[in-house]
Amino acid sequence: MAERQHLDWFRERLAASRGKEAVDPAPILAWRDKLLETVQFNARLIPVNELRKWKPDNGGNIRHESGLFFGVEGVRVEAGGLREVGGWDQPILTQVEGGLLVLLARETEADGVQLLLQAKAEPGNIGILQLVPSMQATWSNLKRAHQGRNPPLTEVMDARRGIRWIYRAEHNEEGGRFWQKSNENVIVFVEDESIITSDLTMFTWASLSQIRELALVDNVLSTFVKAIIAPL
Structure with a gap:
C-alpha cells in the first residue's frame, strides 16, 4: 500500500511537470553521439x-x-x-537469479521530474551505445562475480535514507529465450542527490516526454526502459 501511495504521488509530480519539462530528445541524442566519438568498444563473434x-x-x-x-x-x-x-x-x-532494472528519478524547480538514463555498451547492440535504465544488473554483478567494479549507483540502492521507492514489480523475461527468468523493475526517487557518488559521465537526466520521443527513434532506447515507465 505504501508503494502504491508513492506511485500515485509520483504521477502527480509528473503531471505538475508537464508545463516545464523538456520534450525535444535532440539534446540527448547529441550527447549520445558525442560519447560515441570517444568510446573504445569492439565486439565480434567467435567460436x-x-x-x-x-x-x-x-x-x-x-x-x-x-x-x-x-x-x-x-x-x-x-x-x-x-x-x-x-x-x-x-x-x-x-539463470537462477533475475535482473535488477532501476530508474532513478529526481525533481528540480527548473525542469520538473527527470529520470536518469545510462548510455551502455553491450556486445550485441546496434550502434554500440543504447540508453538503458540507471542501473541494469544481476545479483552476480552486485556481488562482483565478474571481479570488476561495482555497478554504478550501487550506493543509491544501499542508502537507508534520502530515497523513496516509487514502485517495484517482477516482469517475466522473454520466454522464448530465457527459462523462467524474471526481472525486478524499480523506480527510486532520489530526495537527496548528495548520496550519488558514482561518476555520471555515461548518464543523462531526461524527462518522461523526452523518453517517450526517444522510443520512436530506431535502436536507441532499451526495451527495459519502456517496460519500467509503462505504469506512469
Missing part, C-alpha cells in the same frame, strides 16, 4: 570453444567457471496445439 572461462559441462551445457551468470541448456517443448507446430527442441538461457 564458442574459444570463449575464455565458459566451458561445456558433462551434459554439454555451457556455463561460466564460477557457476554464476547464465547457462545455455536445451529444452524440449510439447506445445499441445498452442503454437504453430506440435513441438520442438531448442537451446535456452538459464
